[in-house]
Amino acid sequence: MTLPKEPAVLPDARINLTYTTDVLLRLLNTPSPTGFTEDAVRLIEEELSALGVSGERTRKGALRWTLPSREGAAQVTFSAHVDTLxxxxxxxxxxxxxxxxxxxxxxxxxxxxxxxxxxxxxxxxxxxxxxxxxxxxxxxxxxxxxxxxxxxxxxxxxxxxxxxxxxxxxxxxxxxxxxxxEARAVLTESGYLKSRHIDNKAAVAIFLAVTKAVLERQVSLAHTVHFFISNYEEVGHGASTGIPAQTSELIAVDMAAIGPGQNSDEHCVTLCVKDSSGPYDHALGNRLRQAARRAKLDLRTDIYPYYGSDASAAWRAGGDYPAALIGPGVDASHAYERTHLDALSATGCLILTYVAG
Incomplete structure (x- = not known):
């Protein structure tokens, strides 16, 4: 199969799509409805171990790991969820x-x-x-x-x-x-991935691919980067606890919903500026826009009136940091979903560009 062309960006801002899709297909085929996520979390831990990274479980069962930067660097946390419908x-x-x-x-x-x-x-x-x-x-x-x-x-x-x-x-x-x-995950010759539960296992696979890219290419990080995998997002309280205490910015990565009246696209990464919980942080959103421009990405902005995220949950629980929401465009959310590898690549590219400063 011929993979879609990578964005025209610096090599250090690309994720390995073959690795990403391999991990994602295995995650999609590992059942993890909310409250029953042990097998999926263990799969992520095994991938981290293969990369030489140690993950840490919270008492609630979430998973987090860290890519350190220089001493005193700002600490940004990226959150995603592995629990599904x-x-x-x-x-x-x-x-x-x-x-x-x-x-x-x-x-x-x-x-x-x-x-x-x-x-x-x-x-x-x-x-x-x-x-x-x-x-x-x-x-x-x-x-x-x-x-x-x-x-x-x-x-x-x-x-x-x-x-x-x-x-x-x-x-x-x-x-x-x-x-x-049953996920019924299929990767087509044209680069479309159709499956249940792309929301939000796509983001988890992207996190692992970003981690792999940073370690293998020895990317110089402008931020200490934490990755947080929640296990109760679909019922609204996934990231209400467990976000690292030193977090100075929280960026939730989740699917971007597509439909009439929406600006998101299956081939693009989206910045959600407002959902049912209200607007996300304007300044942090602008910093992500700047990173997208540096990477020459077609960053879509959108608003989802019937949507909430782990960033919403963290803020409601009293999180004292700016929060933003990005993610790949996904069609037919909460049904039999579809995205394109372009969107996975663009989302990984945006994260890598942002953390490299």
Whole structure:
């Protein structure tokens, strides 16, 4: 496959796209719904170890690591989240099928027909498919088209022989078991990546690629750089604690939503200047704009009225530092998402240019 052309910037501002996509595909295929992120965090730790970097877990289960600069340098923290949308078992129906409760905010219609895994307490998983209670058009006709999709009309049909709640319980299924959606990650010949959970595993892979670039090229850093991987962002409190105490700037890196009336693009990096929590820091945003100009990047600016980030959570928790939000453009957010390698490359380029000063 031919990778898209890199931005016309200095070599030290490029990330390795082959490495980035390799890590990202493995992350996407590692289930990590909010509250069930251990395997994904361990994968990140293994990558860090291979790079010769030691990560540190917070008591809440988040992960952070540091790339030091000269003594007295300002300390900037980049945050991303590895937790994703998902569900938990709310009830076992008399039919043996499962009622689900959401993890994170999404429209139920976006998971109808999706393959899922139920993660049992003993470590096994059971496959299934999200279907609605009137799924067959040959049985229900117009009733199917008029059915509202919600937690009362969608259920998980298990890929096991069960016709009763007792038989499902005998399989080991319990109320409270985590349910993950199959990512169905595909990297196309044209450089598009389509998958669930690009939000926000793309940023995590970019952080690892930036770390690799800094270490291998011995990039001189203008800032001491902390990377913070939260594990509860999808439910609103990921970065409310655990941000390094010495942080002088916080830059959240998350997906940039695309749609009518939005300025973001699948091939670009975006600076979000305002979301549902209000405006982000103007001066920090301008410093990121300056870095984008130095790197000759097409930096989009955008506003997301139905969006919140780890920077929002950190500020609400009393974080005393300027905060900003950047990220690659992602289509169909919180559904079956898509971005382009151009956007991953541009986001990594912006981070490298910023930290190199």
């Amino acid at each position: 998902g569900a938990m078992v709310k009830d076992i129906k008399p039919s043996g099928r499962l009622t689900l409760t959401q993890l994170g905010g999404y429209d139920w219609a976006t998971v109808e027909g999706e393959y899922a895994r139920v993660h049992l307490q003993g470590g096994r998983t059971i496959g299934g498919t999200v279907v609605n209670i009137k799924q067959s058009t040959h049985v229900f006709g117009a009733e199917l088209r008029e059915l509202k999709r919600d937690d009362k009309t969608l259920e998980l049909r298990l890929d096991e022989v069960t016709r009763s709640a007792e038989e499902t319980r005998a399989l080991g299924v319990q109320v409270g078991d985590f349910v993950s959606w």
